Amino acid sequence: MSLLNNVIDHALDDGYAEATARRRAEGGPAPRPLRAKLGLAAGLVLAAAVVTVGAAEARVSAPVVAKERQELIGRIDDENAAADGLEADVERIRAEVAARQRAALQEHGGDQGELVALLSGATPVHGPGVKLVVDDAKGSDSGGGGPRESAGFSDTGRVRDRDMQRVVNGLWQSGAEAVSINGQRLTALSAIRAAGDAVLVDNRPLVPPYTVLALGDGQRLRTTFQDSADGQYLHALVENFGIRSDISVQGDLRLPAAPSLNVRTAEPRRTGAATPSGGATADKGKGTS
Secondary structure, eight states: OOHHHHHHTSSSOOOHHHHHHHHHHOOOSHHHHHHHHHHHHHHHHHHHHHHHHHHHHHHHHHHHHHHHHHHHHEEEHHHHHHHHHHHHHHHHHHHHHHHHHHHHHHHHHHGGGHHHHHHTTTTTTTEEEEEEEEEOSSOOOOSSSTTTSSSSSSSSOOOOHHHHHHHHHEEEETOOOOEEEEEEOTTTOOOEEEEEEEETTTTTOOOSSSSEEESHHHHHHHHHHHHHHHHHHHHHHHHHHHEEEEEEEEEEEOOOSSSOOOOOOOOOOOTTTTOOOOOGGTTTOOOOO
């Protein structure tokens, strides 16, 4: 403790104190601390001058930068408006083509025009049916076993395109006369695919939950679907992976017309040829790939 007290009491070496006293007695230059203070003051003045000059230059150039920024924003807005206009033109032309295709199907369908329009999805429909809602699991990522064991999915709590394919095909095979997913009408040429984690229907992305509407005899359609292989597949997803599903019978469902129809082949109707008889249930067995 005595050593520590000595260091504290004599922090400045005695030789420094003697040299300072000798310079003062001889009338030497000002002590070094005073010169250091003067140098620091000069440095601060110089720094302040530099900052002031920089601020003045920034203030002068600010209007130029703001003008360039505003011009850039204007160009971006103009390009966005042009892109929106082109997209609107595409949608308008696509709707016009689809309307003409639907009119052609109805006009040349003969006495089976309504059936042709129904089977092709060319006309809006309504009637009784079932509403099936399929949604992802609540934050679960369980794994191992089950109907998707060989699919290689890393996130087994997500509804995939294969799941929706089986659900839709199961409804068709159970007697559905018309089907839509999230308001988008399906036809015999509709495709359900995946792009990354997104589920696409006819190249249009869908957002969960997936609401599937199917027209038909509601009670029988629900029972037949639940007892089918695809209904059991959906049940296995619910039990093993936490996928949420709910199916209910509805008294009146409304489905829009298909957004676009791709007519691949057509043959002229022979005069006097017999037309096939059938009803809306001809959609039974229709598949979606």
